[in-house]
Amino acid sequence: MFPGSPGEWAFGAGAQAVTIVSQLDDEFYLEHGLSWYAASKSMAPTPGHRTAAGERYRTFDPGAAILRCFQCHSTGPPRLGAGFRIEPFEPGVQCETCHGPGSEHARSRKPIRNPKRLSASGLNQLCGSCHRKPAAAGGDTDWTNPWNTRHQPLYLAESACFAKSGGALSCLTCHPPHQGLERNAASYDRVCSSCHAHPRHRTAVAGRTCAACHMPAVEPRPELRFANHWIGVYAPGKPLRPIARP
Numbered sequence: 001m002f003p004g005s006p007g008e009w010a011f012g013a014g015a016q017a018v019t020i021v022s023q024l025d026d027e028f029y030l031e032h033g034l035s036w037y038a039a040s041k042s043m044a045p046t047p048g049h050r051t052a053a054g055e056r057y058r059t060f061d062p063g064a065a066i067l068r069c070f071q072c073h074s075t076g077p078p079r080l081g082a083g084f085r086i087e088p089f090e091p092g093v094q095c096e097t098c099h100g101p102g103s104e105h106a107r108s109r110k111p112i113r114n115p116k117r118l119s120a121s122g123l124n125q126l127c128g129s130c131h132r133k134p135a136a137a138g139g140d141t142d143w144t145n146p147w148n149t150r151h152q153p154l155y156l157a158e159s160a161c162f163a164k165s166g167g168a169l170s171c172l173t174c175h176p177p178h179q180g181l182e183r184n185a186a187s188y189d190r191v192c193s194s195c196h197a198h199p200r201h202r203t204a205v206a207g208r209t210c211a212a213c214h215m216p217a218v219e220p221r222p223e224l225r226f227a228n229h230w231i232g233v234y235a236p237g238k239p240l241r242p243i244a245r246p
């Protein structure tokens with residue numbers, strides 16, 4: 001997220017989209033009805049919006065919808081400034097999101113929190129505080145809703161790879177935390193092969209990446225694309241949920 005004029009913020013690093021949020025008055029914020037999409041390099045309706053007018057939210061809405069945008073898209077506790085303006089401590093997802101407060105580190109000289117020490121499900125919790133956590137047992141996730149594929153920890157936790165590898169598979173196995181997202185699907189093959197040296201295929205697999213078939217792309221709308229993190233065997237053209245296996 002980036003600051004615009006006072007009380008106005010551009011949400012999103014722009015990998016897929018940018019949405020403007022601005023303060024209207026002492027009581028209301030507006031999430032703009034048109035967003036910018038990287039795939040089409042143009043403006044189109046914001047996800048969930050039916051008109052271009054935008055969505056008004058009360059700053060002190062009980063559901064705290066607008067405050068929650070700031071909580072996931074900035075670092076440290078947001079403050080309330082003059083005129084009930086929400087002011088992020090630090091815009092964007094910064095070091096302290098994962099490493100804890102640096103001031104504590106400077107004061108006590110204790111090492112910063114190192115998320116490497118977390119277990120695979122601990123990482124699902126940390127990353128899932130924004131990317132959404134795995135559902136509680138018996139949770140009621142709608143697996144037919146393509147928008148849910150945005151929630152990578154939720155989907156990864158359903159995979160046999162995750163459940164049956166004794167904690168050896170986490171977000172960090174595929175995503176080094178200090179690098180941008182690797183967009184070359186072939187580079188993930190190496191990770192798969194570290195556990196599946198000789199997968200048994202009847203299907204012809206030459207020339208395609210492991211992820212193309214086992215983590216298929218889902219497009220909840222033409223401008224947005226998510227990899228389905230429920231690693232599994234999918235029927236062609238049905239990327240939402242793997243086929244049940246014996």
Ligand code: HEC
Binds near residue numbers: 092097
């Ligand atoms: C404070 C909330 C928050 C936490 C915690 C968080 N993320 Fe994110 N992450 C985001 C947001 C927001 C974006 C979208 C980019 C942006 O707007 O800054 C993002 C983007 C990403 C991307 C895509 C980057 C791209 O170039 O498209 C990956 C991969 C990712 N995060 C992985 C992780 C992992 C792994 C963890 C845990 C170690 C984690 N994130 C923890 C909020 C968070």
Ligand code: HEC
Binds near residue numbers: 012014015019070226
């Ligand atoms: C529960 C945490 C959470 C909340 C609440 C939240 N976001 Fe996000 N948002 C994320 C994460 C995580 C990503 C990136 C990962 C992804 O898209 O898979 C993201 C992505 C985005 C992107 C695209 C970023 C990019 O680089 O492509 C935009 C724009 C955005 N959010 C705007 C908003 C706005 C506006 C609100 C409030 C109406 C909001 N978000 C509320 C967690 C959140």
Ligand code: HEC
Binds near residue numbers: 093095097098114
């Ligand atoms: C999305 C979460 C995330 C963010 C944001 C993040 N890190 Fe990290 N960082 C990690 C994880 C996870 C590890 C452990 C990685 C590993 O070794 O595999 C790590 C490891 C480190 C280490 C090595 C620690 C050790 O004892 O081995 C340093 C230093 C570090 N990060 C500094 C930073 C700095 C500085 C920033 C901001 C510019 C930053 N990190 C942002 C998640 C994050």
Ligand code: HEC
Binds near residue numbers: 160
């Ligand atoms: C840390 C090790 C590990 C990694 C990395 C890993 N897997 Fe797995 N995977 C497993 C285990 C364990 C199982 C369960 C095997 C069993 O049931 O006997 C599994 C099962 C599977 C299955 C069968 C799914 C099902 O529902 O029966 C497929 C397909 C699969 N993996 C593909 C992949 C692909 C593709 C990648 C890379 C994107 C990957 N795996 C990465 C450990 C891993």
Ligand code: HEC
Binds near residue numbers: 154
């Ligand atoms: C087995 C490898 C693997 C694991 C484990 C994994 N990812 Fe991914 N992730 C991928 C692949 C492949 C992509 C698609 C990259 C591309 O766009 O080509 C991706 C894409 C993403 C993106 C970009 C949006 C999307 O869905 O395409 C985010 C955010 C992300 N992963 C977060 C996470 C988080 C958080 C975790 C831990 C819960 C995680 N990933 C675990 C392989 C993995």
Ligand code: HEC
Binds near residue numbers: 192206214
């Ligand atoms: C063209 C799509 C496709 C590609 C590419 C592909 N697979 Fe598969 N995979 C399948 C299908 C379909 C099955 C179910 C068995 C069958 O029909 O061959 C399967 C089954 C599996 C299984 C379960 C069978 C077993 O050995 O227990 C694993 C593991 C697996 N694949 C891993 C991988 C890995 C790793 C890669 C990349 C090196 C890969 N697959 C590439 C489509 C693909």
